[in-house]
Amino acid sequence: MRKRILSATLAAAMVMSLAACGGSKPAEATAAPAATEAPAETEAPAETEAETEAPAETEAETEAAAEPITLNIAYMPNYGSLWSVTTAINKGYFEEEGITVNMVEFADGPTIIAAMESGSIDMGYIGQGAHKLCVQGQAKIFALSHVSNGDALIGGPGVASMEDLKGKKVAYSSGTSSEDILNNALTKAGMTAADIVPVDMDASGIVTAMLSGGVDACATWSPNSLKIMEEVEGATKLADNLTFSDTTVSLASWIVTSKYAEENRDKILRFTRALYKAMDYAADENYEEVAGYVANQTKTDEESVYAQRGDADWLTGKEVAEGAEDGTVENYYKIQQDNFIASGQVEAEVPVADYVMLDLMVEAGK
Numbered sequence: 001m002r003k004r005i006l007s008a009t010l011a012a013a014m015v016m017s018l019a020a021c022g023g024s025k026p027a028e029a030t031a032a033p034a035a036t037e038a039p040a041e042t043e044a045p046a047e048t049e050a051e052t053e054a055p056a057e058t059e060a061e062t063e064a065a066a067e068p069i070t071l072n073i074a075y076m077p078n079y080g081s082l083w084s085v086t087t088a089i090n091k092g093y094f095e096e097e098g099i100t101v102n103m104v105e106f107a108d109g110p111t112i113i114a115a116m117e118s119g120s121i122d123m124g125y126i127g128q129g130a131h132k133l134c135v136q137g138q139a140k141i142f143a144l145s146h147v148s149n150g151d152a153l154i155g156g157p158g159v160a161s162m163e164d165l166k167g168k169k170v171a172y173s174s175g176t177s178s179e180d181i182l183n184n185a186l187t188k189a190g191m192t193a194a195d196i197v198p199v200d201m202d203a204s205g206i207v208t209a210m211l212s213g214g215v216d217a218c219a220t221w222s223p224n225s226l227k228i229m230e231e232v233e234g235a236t237k238l239a240d241n242l243t244f245s246d247t248t249v250s251l252a253s254w255i256v257t258s259k260y261a262e263e264n265r266d267k268i269l270r271f272t273r274a275l276y277k278a279m280d281y282a283a284d285e286n287y288e289e290v291a292g293y294v295a296n297q298t299k300t301d302e303e304s305v306y307a308q309r310g311d312a313d314w315l316t317g318k319e320v321a322e323g324a325e326d327g328t329v330e331n332y333y334k335i336q337q338d339n340f341i342a343s344g345q346v347e348a349e350v351p352v353a354d355y356v357m358l359d360l361m362v363e364a365g366k
Contacts, residue, residue, distance in 0.1 A: 066098040069267055073101045074112040074124030077298040078223050079291065079308035080150055080252055081125045086293035087286075088278035096277075097270040103297065107203050110175040113139050116257050122264075123271060127151075127221060128177035128241075128250040128336075132345045134355045135337050140261045142357040143254040143272050143364075144320050144329055145279075149241040150222035150311035151181040151250060156210060157234035159217050162189035165238070168216035169197045171206045177250065178206070182219035183343050184248065185239040210235075222311045223304060248339045249332055252312070261357065268357075272364035276317020283314040321365020324358045 075081045085101070088094050094101055104121060106112045109130025115121040116139065126134075128148060134141055159165055162185065172178045186192055199215055203224060209215045210228045217238070218228065229235050241250040254275065256268060282290045291306035298305070315323075323329040333352045340346035352358075 066270065068098045068100065069270070070100045070102065071122045071267065071271060072104055072120065074104050074106050074115060074121045075297075076108065076112075076125065076127070077105055077300070078150070078221070078311075079294050079305055080127070080146065080148060080222065080311055082294045082297055083282050083290055083314065084145065084275050084278045085125070086297050087282040087290055088274045090293045091278060091281060093274035093277040094271075097274045099270060099274060108173060108176045109133075113255070116255070116260070122260065123254060123256050123268070125252065126255055127252050129175055129180045130177075131251060131253065131333075131336055132340045133175075134253075134255060135340060135346050135350050137258070137350075137355065139255040140258050140355050140357055141253045141255050141333070142261070142268050142360050143275055144315065144323070144332065144361070145252040145254060146315050147313040147332070148177070148250040148252050148311065149313070150225065150308070151177045151219070151241050152221070152225040152229075152237050153181055153185045153217065153219045153239040154210070154225060154228050154232075155217045155236045155238050156213065156215070156232055159238075160236045162186075162191065162238055165189075165217055166191070166195050167197065169199050169214075171199045171201055171209050171215040171218040171220075173203050173206065173220070174200045176203075177221055178203070178219040180250070180343075180345075181239060181241065183345075184244045184339075185219075187343070188239070188244065222308050223300075226304070226307055249335050251332055251336055265360070269360060269364055272360065276321065276364055279315060279317040279320070283316045317365060321362055324361035324365075329361065330356065330358060 073085065075085065085103075089101060104115075106115065106124070109124075109126035110133065112121065112124040112126060113130060113133055116124055123142075125145065126139075128151065131141075133139060155161075155164060159168060170182065172182045182198075183193075186195070196217075199209070201209065203220065206215075206218045206220045207224050207227060210218050210232055220228070225237075229237060254272075256264075261268065287309040288306060291302050291309065295302040295305040320329065323332075330352050333356050337346060337349065337352065341349060
């Protein structure tokens with residue numbers, strides 16, 4: 001798989017690594033005498049060529065006639081969540097698969113999983129933190145979206161180092177990538193949650209608390225992290241995903257419930273095929289165009305969305321399919337799970353294939 005942002009550091013972390021009609025046209029046969037030197041032979045190839053094209057046309061017509069389906073899709077209002085799915089909408093890739101999507105906004109991954117369990121959402125996008133729920137059997141991953149670098153631990157005025165964080169109020173959102181990056185940063189600095197005053201709140205509350213000075217530091221994700229760094233005077237980025245890229249990997253994925261996966265494989269496959277086409281296009285330096293799609297969906301300004309283009313290693317569908325086949329993708333999820341276990345967020349090891357639909361990722365790329 002081609003690597004753009006995390007190529008070298010992830011390598012260190014992943015050491016494992018039909019001619020029947022030919023004589024049935026008498027009118028054409030009787031017209032042939034004008035070319036007596038080459039009777040039937042000169043016409044047969046043309047008729048054979050026309051007939052060999054027919055099956056391809058029939059197959060295309062069959063694909064185009066796929067049963068129309070409507071899917072309720074959960075997303076979060078940022079570039080990472082929407083880069084591929086909005087491209088698939090705007091480039092017509094879902095339409096090619098007979099899919100209509102209803103887009104539903106959520107604040108975080110755990111809430112999306114809860115909505116899927118209730119039956120109101122068919123498929124959804126999650127960031128790093130919610131993957132632990134997949135390991136625990138609450139959802140299945142059917143497509144890797146990207147390798148993220150959008151999370152950050154940020155200190156406010158007077159908090160310029162991890163040492164300065166001691167005894168300070170730190171806002172985070174439990175069960176999400178916010179909690180993950182906070183835990184990773186504390187561990188790397190030889191600290192624990194007992195060394196700080198953790199304040200659990202939702203994603204929007206974190207931004208408000210930092211802007212108002214209600215907390216001293218925070219752990220959050222893009223675009224909130226970008227907004228805080230831009231608007232809080234004296235803010236310092238203490239850590240991001242690349243800080244830990246020698247030992248861990250931050251993933252974003254598309255998921256469904258286990259029940260939905262069992263009953264709707266064809267729908268998931270069709271969605272993934274369209275998603276792959278979108279990823280191939282969006283990852284190919286078309287960031288400005290894609291930012292426009294995302295800004296339209298989130299009703300935010302295009303410039304701030306475009307600023308998020310550096311938040312990840314944007315994988316193509318081809319890379320995901322090939323990586324699922326050669327073991328690279330499985331290794332990503334294995335590294336992720338190992339870190340969940342090491343941090344106590346997951347109790348016991350689970351085979352990656354139990355919750356990651358690697359075979360579907362491969363099939364969608366065929």
